[in-house]
Amino acid sequence: MTEKSPASPAITERKRGSGVKMVYDMLRDEILDLKLAPGSPVDEMQLAERFRISRTPIREALVRLAGEGLIETLPNRSTMVSNIDFLNLNPFFDAMVLMYRVTTRLAAQHHRPEDLAVIRDHHEAYAAAVAARDALAMIATNAEFHAAIAEAGRNSYFTGLFRRLLDEGRRILRLYYNSYGEEFPGRFVEEHARLIALIEARDAEGADRMAREHAEQIVLQVQQLFSRKDPLNLSL
Amino acid sequence: MTEKSPASPAITERKRGSGVKMVYDMLRDEILDLKLAPGSPVDEMQLAERFRISRTPIREALVRLAGEGLIETLPNRSTMVSNIDFLNLNPFFDAMVLMYRVTTRLAAQHHRPEDLAVIRDHHEAYAAAVAARDALAMIATNAEFHAAIAEAGRNSYFTGLFRRLLDEGRRILRLYYNSYGEEFPGRFVEEHARLIALIEARDAEGADRMAREHAEQIVLQVQQLFSRKDPLNLSL
DNA sequence: TGCATTTTTCTTGTCGACAAGAAAAATGCA
DNA sequence: TGCATTTTTCTTGTCGACAAGAAAAATGCA
Numbered sequence: 001m002t003e004k005s006p007a008s009p010a011i012t013e014r015k016r017g018s019g020v021k022m023v024y025d026m027l028r029d030e031i032l033d034l035k036l037a038p039g040s041p042v043d044e045m046q047l048a049e050r051f052r053i054s055r056t057p058i059r060e061a062l063v064r065l066a067g068e069g070l071i072e073t074l075p076n077r078s079t080m081v082s083n084i085d086f087l088n089l090n091p092f093f094d095a096m097v098l099m100y101r102v103t104t105r106l107a108a109q110h111h112r113p114e115d116l117a118v119i120r121d122h123h124e125a126y127a128a129a130v131a132a133r134d135a136l137a138m139i140a141t142n143a144e145f146h147a148a149i150a151e152a153g154r155n156s157y158f159t160g161l162f163r164r165l166l167d168e169g170r171r172i173l174r175l176y177y178n179s180y181g182e183e184f185p186g187r188f189v190e191e192h193a194r195l196i197a198l199i200e201a202r203d204a205e206g207a208d209r210m211a212r213e214h215a216e217q218i219v220l221q222v223q224q225l226f227s228r229k230d231p232l233n234l235s236l
Numbered sequence: 237m238t239e240k241s242p243a244s245p246a247i248t249e250r251k252r253g254s255g256v257k258m259v260y261d262m263l264r265d266e267i268l269d270l271k272l273a274p275g276s277p278v279d280e281m282q283l284a285e286r287f288r289i290s291r292t293p294i295r296e297a298l299v300r301l302a303g304e305g306l307i308e309t310l311p312n313r314s315t316m317v318s319n320i321d322f323l324n325l326n327p328f329f330d331a332m333v334l335m336y337r338v339t340t341r342l343a344a345q346h347h348r349p350e351d352l353a354v355i356r357d358h359h360e361a362y363a364a365a366v367a368a369r370d371a372l373a374m375i376a377t378n379a380e381f382h383a384a385i386a387e388a389g390r391n392s393y394f395t396g397l398f399r400r401l402l403d404e405g406r407r408i409l410r411l412y413y414n415s416y417g418e419e420f421p422g423r424f425v426e427e428h429a430r431l432i433a434l435i436e437a438r439d440a441e442g443a444d445r446m447a448r449e450h451a452e453q454i455v456l457q458v459q460q461l462f463s464r465k466d467p468l469n470l471s472l
Numbered sequence: 473t474g475c476a477t478t479t480t481t482c483t484t485g486t487c488g489a490c491a492a493g494a495a496a497a498a499t500g501c502a
Numbered sequence: 503t504g505c506a507t508t509t510t511t512c513t514t515g516t517c518g519a520c521a522a523g524a525a526a527a528a529t530g531c532a
Contacts, residue, residue, distance in 0.1 A: 016521085017312045017486095019486070054486055054488070055488090056487075075257075076253045076493055076513085094391060155327040155331060157328065158327075161397045252493070252514090253516095280483075280484070289516080291516095291517090295485085313524075314483070
């Protein structure tokens with residue numbers, strides 16, 4: 001649990017049945033935004049106080065987060081936020097590149113008109129975040145943009161894995177912008193627009209190729225992050 | 237809940253902290269073996285009686301199963317075992333073929349000696365199940381064999397998705413053997429042996445190609461299942 | 473007889489308490 | 503002073519109860 005405890009939710013009457021989801025949503029966002037740092041402890045009693053709810057729904061939310069790999073639990077021991085294995089990101093990169101390709105290819109093959117509208121909305125939100133130099137929003141809207149593309153591909157297995165990878169990418173990028181916070185890559189706005197055009201044109205090969213290039217740039221960016229001269233002060 | 241209630245676990249003293257896992261393991265197996273049929277209701281109170289444990293750990297096990305797509309829950313409504321969308325298995329097939337390829341290729345690249353030993357053990361268990369004409373064991377050991385290959389590839393993202401697909405494949409195949417229960421494909425024993433040899437030889441291309449052929453045969457087998465003249469009496 | 477409404481029953485979501493296990497602090501000893 | 507042991511405190515896993523919401527059954531009416 002971080003020193004700076006985030007604000008409690010509004011203490012209005014909750015509808016019965018919404019407790020677990022409320023806790024899950026908030027904790028998930030905090031993990032992805034690195035407000036809950038990798039490796040930090042997660043204490044049920046403190047969470048129960050903070051959310052003004054009993055421990056049972058807290059625990060259920062934690063089971064759900066554990067199932068998504070965002071936290072780690074062992075019996076009778078305290079839970080903690082999952083670490084990111086920065087020393088071995090290769091499996092992550094491999095999976096990301098392949099999933100960028102597969103989901104974008106499938107979107108080119110299977111999208112529907114309403115899909116394109118959703119994708120465009122997310123594209124606009126991303127462009128706005130870049131223009132506003134809002135790193136948190138940029139990272140989140142980027143993930144949502146690509147997730148919308150995956151949904152348009154209509155394969156829930158790939159979409160599920162890709163969402164998980166996008167989540168992890170959010171944490172990695174959040175750390176990057178925490179430390180450096182300078183680069184707002186306008187060229188990604190342009191690349192996203194090109195991706196949309198290829199998808200709309202149902203050019204599966206073109207979309208696959210572009211998605212690969214796009215993903216490989218992100219991989220390169222993250223790799224360069226770890227070859228910088230100045231240390232990152234990571235607690236590993 | 238099926239008419240024929242499976243046996244309760246041994247009512248010995250449980251170690252504190254093992255309750256959720258016990259329930260999870262048993263329910264998961266029953267879902268995968270189709271003892272709990274797709275679409276059937278899941279009742280916490282009955283499970284609590286059956287397992288001689290309070291509802292809280294039951295609920296936690298159910299959250300975990302829901303996270304894996306094996307059951308479906310909505311707030312304030314009864315939970316049920318996930319259906320299998322037999323009318324649209326194409327996403328499943330696409331994901332299976334790709335994951336068979338990716339995991340087998342990665343195993344050829346990254347395996348260690350102890351991995352091969354584990355893979356061989358599972359291969360032998362599969363061969364024994366085929367020889368004994370034990371369909372349940374054959375389905376389970378086949379999944380374990382391929383899961384062990386995926387583990388040898390050392391990419392937990394792909395392994396995670398593949399395990400989920402293998403689980404779903406278990407349910408589909410279980411239904412097949414429930415209905416027809418005749419075919420015990422000895423040639424898959426031979427193909428598994430060949431896969432091992434290619435992996436051991438670190439022939440990534442060969443392993444990828446063979447994995448694709450292998451997976452496409454399974455897809456074909458399942459597809460033929462649904463083009464049979466005699467109806468399956470599926471409740472959809 | 474068929475439908476709408478009301479009542480009863482059942483199931484789910486959460487509560488707060490108890491106790492086991494782990495972690496931290498205190499004590500004892502060389 | 504450093505280590506081992508004991509005691510205390512804290513956290514987790516589970517319990518059983520309460521009440522909200524849903525589903526089933528009963529009642530009322532045309």
